[in-house]
Amino acid sequence: MNPHAYVHGYSPRENRRLSEQSEILKQILHGDTHFEPASLVLEAGCGTGAQSAILSPMFPETVFMGIDISLASLAEARSRGLHRHHFSRTDINCLPFPPETFDHVLVCFVLEHLTDPEKALYELKRVLKPRGLITVIEGDHGSCFWHPETRASRTVWQSLITVQSGLGHDPDIGRRLHPLLSRAGFHVQMTRPCWLYADASCPDLLDGMVNKIIVPMVKTARESAIQQGLAGEAEWAEGIADLEKSGNPPGGTFFYTWFKSIGVKQD
Amino acid sequence: MNPHAYVHGYSPRENRRLSEQSEILKQILHGDTHFEPASLVLEAGCGTGAQSAILSPMFPETVFMGIDISLASLAEARSRGLHRHHFSRTDINCLPFPPETFDHVLVCFVLEHLTDPEKALYELKRVLKPRGLITVIEGDHGSCFWHPETRASRTVWQSLITVQSGLGHDPDIGRRLHPLLSRAGFHVQMTRPCWLYADASCPDLLDGMVNKIIVPMVKTARESAIQQGLAGEAEWAEGIADLEKSGNPPGGTFFYTWFKSIGVKQD
Numbered sequence: 001m002n003p004h005a006y007v008h009g010y011s012p013r014e015n016r017r018l019s020e021q022s023e024i025l026k027q028i029l030h031g032d033t034h035f036e037p038a039s040l041v042l043e044a045g046c047g048t049g050a051q052s053a054i055l056s057p058m059f060p061e062t063v064f065m066g067i068d069i070s071l072a073s074l075a076e077a078r079s080r081g082l083h084r085h086h087f088s089r090t091d092i093n094c095l096p097f098p099p100e101t102f103d104h105v106l107v108c109f110v111l112e113h114l115t116d117p118e119k120a121l122y123e124l125k126r127v128l129k130p131r132g133l134i135t136v137i138e139g140d141h142g143s144c145f146w147h148p149e150t151r152a153s154r155t156v157w158q159s160l161i162t163v164q165s166g167l168g169h170d171p172d173i174g175r176r177l178h179p180l181l182s183r184a185g186f187h188v189q190m191t192r193p194c195w196l197y198a199d200a201s202c203p204d205l206l207d208g209m210v211n212k213i214i215v216p217m218v219k220t221a222r223e224s225a226i227q228q229g230l231a232g233e234a235e236w237a238e239g240i241a242d243l244e245k246s247g248n249p250p251g252g253t254f255f256y257t258w259f260k261s262i263g264v265k266q267d
Numbered sequence: 268m269n270p271h272a273y274v275h276g277y278s279p280r281e282n283r284r285l286s287e288q289s290e291i292l293k294q295i296l297h298g299d300t301h302f303e304p305a306s307l308v309l310e311a312g313c314g315t316g317a318q319s320a321i322l323s324p325m326f327p328e329t330v331f332m333g334i335d336i337s338l339a340s341l342a343e344a345r346s347r348g349l350h351r352h353h354f355s356r357t358d359i360n361c362l363p364f365p366p367e368t369f370d371h372v373l374v375c376f377v378l379e380h381l382t383d384p385e386k387a388l389y390e391l392k393r394v395l396k397p398r399g400l401i402t403v404i405e406g407d408h409g410s411c412f413w414h415p416e417t418r419a420s421r422t423v424w425q426s427l428i429t430v431q432s433g434l435g436h437d438p439d440i441g442r443r444l445h446p447l448l449s450r451a452g453f454h455v456q457m458t459r460p461c462w463l464y465a466d467a468s469c470p471d472l473l474d475g476m477v478n479k480i481i482v483p484m485v486k487t488a489r490e491s492a493i494q495q496g497l498a499g500e501a502e503w504a505e506g507i508a509d510l511e512k513s514g515n516p517p518g519g520t521f522f523y524t525w526f527k528s529i530g531v532k533q534d
Contacts, residue, residue, distance in 0.1 A: 142412045143522065147442045149409070175414045178466040179518045193464045193522065199445040201455065251446045255410065255460065255524070 004069050006113055007164040007171075008220040015048050015076055017216040022050040024208045028194050029108070029137055029258060030054060037061035039103035044092050044124055045069075045110030049077030049085070055106075056082045065102070067092065092120045097127045105134045111180070112138050115168040121184035128265045134186060136261045137194070140174030146210070146246035147253040153246070156239030159225035160218050166228070174259035186263030195257040200249035210247025210254050215240060271336050273380055274431040274438075275487040282315050282343055284483040289317040291475045295461050296375070296404055296525060297321060304328035306370035311359050311391055312336075312377030316344030316352070322373075323349045332369070334359065359387045364394045372401045378447070379405050382435040388451035395532045401453060403528045404461070407441030410524040413477070413513035420513070423506030426492035427485050433495070441526035453530030462524040467516035477514025477521050482507060 008014050030051075035041050038061050046052055046066030055064070064082075067090040068074050074087045090096060092110070105124045111117035124134060141161050146153070164171040173180070178191040198206035218240065225231050231239065246252040275281050289296075297318075302308050305328050313319055313333030322331070331349075334357035335341050341354045357363060359377070372391045378384035391401060408428050413420070431438040440447070445458040465473035485507065492498050498506065513519040 140412070142416070143410070145407070145409045145439070145442055147439075147446070149439070149442075172412070172414075172416070175412055175416075175520050175522060178468065178520055179414070182467065182517060188468065191464075191466055191468065193462055195460060195462060195524075197458075197460045199458055200449065201445065201458065250449060253442050253445055255442060257462075257522070 005167045006070070007160070007167060007169065008217060010070060010072050011220075013216060014220055017213065018048055018050040019053070020208070020212045022054050024205070024213065025196070026054050028196055029260065030058065033058070033135060035059045035062045035104050039063075040065065040101070041104045041106055042067070042097075042102040042124070042127065043106045043108075044120075045107060045113075046077055046087065047109075048073045049080050049082065049087070051106070051108045052077060052082055052085050053080050056085060067095070093123055095123055095127050099126050100129045101127045103129055103132055105132070107134065108137045109139065111136065112164075112171055112173045113169050117170070117173065118180060118184055121181065121186070125185060125265055130265060132265045134181070134263045134265070136177055136181065136263070137258055138174045138177060139171070139256070139258045141171040143174065143255070143257040144214075145255050146243070148242070148246060148251065150239075150242040152235055152239035153242035154239075155231050156218055156225070156236055156243060159230040160221040162230055163221040163224040163228065174257065177259045177261040181261055181263040185266060187266050189262045189264060191259060191261040193257040194260050195255065197253070197255045199253040200251075203249045206249065206252060206254060207247050209256070210252070211244060214254070214256070215243055215247070218243065272434045273337070274427070274434060274436065275484060277337060277339050278487075280483060281487055282340075284480065285315055285317040286320070287475070287479045289321050291472070291480065292463070293321050295463055296527065297325065300325070300402060302326045302329045302371050306330070307332065307368070308371045308373055309334070309364075309369040309391070309394065310373045310375075311387075312374060312380075313344055313354065314340045314376075316347050316349065316354070318373070318375045319344060319349055319352050320347050323352060334362070360390055362390055362394050366393050367396045368394045370396055370399055372399070374401065375404045376406065378403065379431075379438055379440045380436050384437070384440065385447060385451055388448065388453070392452060392532055397532060399532045401448070401530045401532070403444055403448065403530070404525055405441045405444060406438070406523070406525045408438040410441065410522070411481075412522050413510070414520040415509070415513065415518065417506075417509040419502055419506035420509035421506075422498050423485055423492070423503055423510060426497040427488040429497055430488040430491040430495065441524065444526045444528040448528055448530040452533060454533050456529045456531060458526060458528040460524040461527050462522065464520070464522045466520040467518075470516045473516065473519060473521060474514050476523070477519070478511060481521070481523070482510055482514070485510065
């Protein structure tokens with residue numbers, strides 16, 4: 001198995017999804033994100049820089065080091081022209097930084113794609129200064145529901161979960177951030193759900209979440225899902241169409257929650 | 268099928284669960300509940316008065332009319348000695364009140380137990396004054412997840428959902444409150460998730476939610492679940508034990524969300 005497998009792949013459509021997603025979710029995920037001015041932040045698994053682009057104007061005196069395993073994603077991140085953001089191709093499990101380098105580590109949508117998230121947390125802790133902070137934001141696909149929820153739409157959603165689990169990754173990792181950080185030796189200051197609920201009262205958010213984030217994300221797993229016999233082609237098409245319906249007022253509703261955890265490196 | 272079937276039954280243990288639940292959830296569910304002083308509120312499906320007991324001291328000038336189909340539950344509600352609370356045995360689909368009687372209607376954990384919730388909403392609207400408000404709070408069992416989540420614990424939880432659905436009721440009704448109220452002719456002012464997340468940082472809440480609310484609730488469906496072949500006896504016992512583990516620190520976590528919707532009776 002490819003140790004760097006990424007369930008969503010690296011297509012231009014997926015890159016666009018990552019940017020649209022981060023704009024839609026800015027307030028939900030980063031409303032309480034905080035970095036000290038003049039601090040040095042490691043953004044581990046920065047991907048195409050979708051979060052970097054959000055955080056850069058929020059923290060105009062902070063310096064960021066973004067690392068990722070994908071050269072193509074890093075090229076996209078660099079092309080954003082973000083000052084104070086440095087990017088480097090690096091394996092999260094084996095960082096080329098001396099111990100106690102960073103004031104803060106940010107991990108966003110990364111642990112869910114690793115075979116051993118606890119190991120990565122130990123390595124991130126190593127490069128964090130004493131009493132330094134780690135902010136982790138991860139989704140939980142098991143938290144997701146919508147209306148109307150049909151058998152076919154549930155099948156395509158479950159297919160994504162099964163494909164990602166089959167890579168040895170945990171798409172439900174959000175719910176276990178607290179015990180995971182604790183076991184890795186952090187003192188957990190806070191863990192909270194960052195939830196999104198949308199209905200006909202906020203049609204743009206409903207459409208954005210379902211049709212710009214969720215449906216494109218599910219589609220990244222189409223080939224694998226059909227290949228693995230998790231859904232037939234017709235069933236897949238029906239499930240996607242049904243999922244799209246939940247993004248339409250007046251009847252559609254959608255719920256998903258990410259989790260955000262802040263831990264302190266203990267002495 | 269008994270038109271008044273109630274998945275959780277009417278045992279003393281269940282009555283205790285309803286009271287413990289309402290104390291634990293007071294802030295989550297009723298933090299923003301509001302009734303005008305000197306208003307007349309219909310609490311439709313008041314059961315044993317668990318919500319009434321919470322709301323009574325919060326609104327010392329409000330008069331409540333509690334109705335329910337169960338005489339035994341109403342006896343329990345009356346035994347609480349709540350002043351300004353009147354109780355009457357009444358079918359929610361056929362209310363003995365003149366049109367435009369009440370200033371506000373409260374419905375809490377009721378629509379999920381009805382075969383035709385929309386019909387009940389029409390009847391409640393009839394007895395509501397013009398521009399009167401309806402506050403609806405309902406759970407959504409499809410929103411629930413925990414850690415560690417084993418196959419057996421998922422099976423017992425799913426059994427409860429299947430047994431309740433088999434009665435023709437909708438245990439996932441929370442997610443469709445907004446479209447349901449809209450279709451019944453209310454102008455929906457607000458719909459929000461009322462979520463509970465608990466982990467080792469709040470061990471009492473974690474224990475209370477899992478061991479005083481969820482596990483006893485799941486247990487009310489044990490006989491039906493086994494009878495319907497949804498789980499074997501050994502599997503059931505294993506699932507309950509696993510579910511209980513999610514209520515224990517340091518590793519356990521739990522998430523559930525109810526939904527709360529406020530609608531206005533349109534002219």
